[in-house]
Amino acid sequence: MSTGAVPRPRVAIFTDETGWHTRRLQRALARRGFEGRCVDLAQCRFETGVPGHGLVIPGFGRDLPVAAMVRGIAGGSLEQITKRLGILHALRELGVPVYNDARAIERSVDKSMTSFLLQKAGVDSPPAWALEDEAQARRILMREASAGRSLVLKPMFGSQGKGLMRVGMVDGVSVPLPDPGRHGGLIYLQRFVPQARVPGFDWRVLVMGGQAVAAMRRVSEHWVRNVAQGARCVPCGLEPGIADLARRAARALDMDYAGVDLVPDPAVPAGAQVIEVNGVAAWRGLQKVTPFDIAQALVDDLLERRLGMGKLRAESSQAG
Missing domain, CATH: 3.40.50.20 (Rossmann fold)
Structure with missing residues (x-):
């Protein structure tokens, strides 16, 4: 045998x-x-x-x-x-x-669809535009700049804060729209949410199985606050309003798990706006300020919620 x-x-x-x-x-x-x-x-x-x-x-x-x-x-x-x-x-x-499955990834990597679905679900998110008409884009930029606002020009499929640029009225200086060809002829613009203090911060909230489970503040002197761009990871509690906003954002995109990025904004009821929903989210920075094993929590959620397996004993699940 x-x-x-x-x-x-x-x-x-x-x-x-x-x-x-x-x-x-x-x-x-x-x-x-x-x-x-x-x-x-x-x-x-x-x-x-x-x-x-x-x-x-x-x-x-x-x-x-x-x-x-x-x-x-x-x-x-x-x-x-x-x-x-x-x-x-x-x-x-x-x-x-x-x-996450292909549908969720497609929704999250396409920033225009993310913005559309967040707006449709009533989740606070900055106004955004996605278009191919350069003349129309410049008219939008002029209108926003005349109101003293700046916009963030983002690659449609970018990540980790790469390739971001502020245009419009930036620190009192008018910054024009660059050649749209650098982004494949597609222009995605999102209204910039300013902060009163420097250094500023945003939140990264991890949502898993429909629940917000961990959060941190990303602090930086620069307005791009991705960890990959040098932001500091600072532990923070899951504030109820922020957690609910992140949970609703992940649900709007029908995601198993998501890294939801939010910026503080006292002008909206929740006190924050969702600027990104990441469907293939990294968590190395978040793990540094989180007491439980994030990878184990992701695996447990997959096995228990999607495969119907029984829960692992708490002490084993939190090991490592």
């Missing part, structure tokens, strides 16, 4: 690079008796001419993962990105839970 160990069920961790986050997820999965295998979506393919489900996922043979977690999707052409997201769509059609 064979005495070999029973293979552990495998979860795909889709990522274009391995490192701190993927190691944490693999360790958290191992605690629950699962194997986390890192897979680049660029290496996955459709193969419908053979019997079976029509997908080839490296490291899984002809099997499907029991679930998948999306940690990163490499940039590429429209055709390449469409195919990579198509793999995630196909897994959902095959009954494999994907955390």
Whole structure:
């Protein structure tokens, strides 16, 4: 009789690079008796001419993962990105839970759709414009500047605070719109929410399974307050109004989990506005100021809420 160990069920961790986050997820999965295998979506393919489900996922043979977690999707052409997201769509059609699934990722990476869905759900968020007409964009900018306001020009699919630029009336100086070609001919503008003090801050709130579970303040002298751009992570409590706003933002985009970014604004009822909803959120900075293991909490939420597994004992879930 064979005495070999029973293979552990495998979860795909889709990522274009391995490192701190993927190691944490693999360790958290191992605690629950699962194997986390890192897979680049660029290496996955459709193969419908053979019997079976029509997908080839490296490291899984002809099997499907029991679930998948999306940690990163490499940039590429429209055709390449469409195919990579198509793999995630196909897994959902095959009954494999994907955390977050392709629909949620599409909503969150497209800043115009994020703004639209937040507005539709009544979640406080700065006015935003997404358009291809350069002349119309300049008219919007002139109107905002004449009211003394500035706008943030953002890449439609950017992240980590890269490529942001303030235009309009910036510190008393009129800053024109640059060549739209630098953003692929698509102009996304979001009204800038000023702060009275320097250094200023914003909040990053982690929402998981419909609940806000952790938060921090990101403090910086600069108006771009992403951790990747040098902001300091400062622990803070989950203020009820901020937590509710973040929870509603994640629900508006139908996300399993989200990193929700908010800026303080005393002019609105909640005292803050949502400026970003991240569907492939990093949490290394947040982990530094959070007492529980975020990767373990993400894995537990996937297994318990999406796969229907029983809860792990509290002391094991919070280990590490």
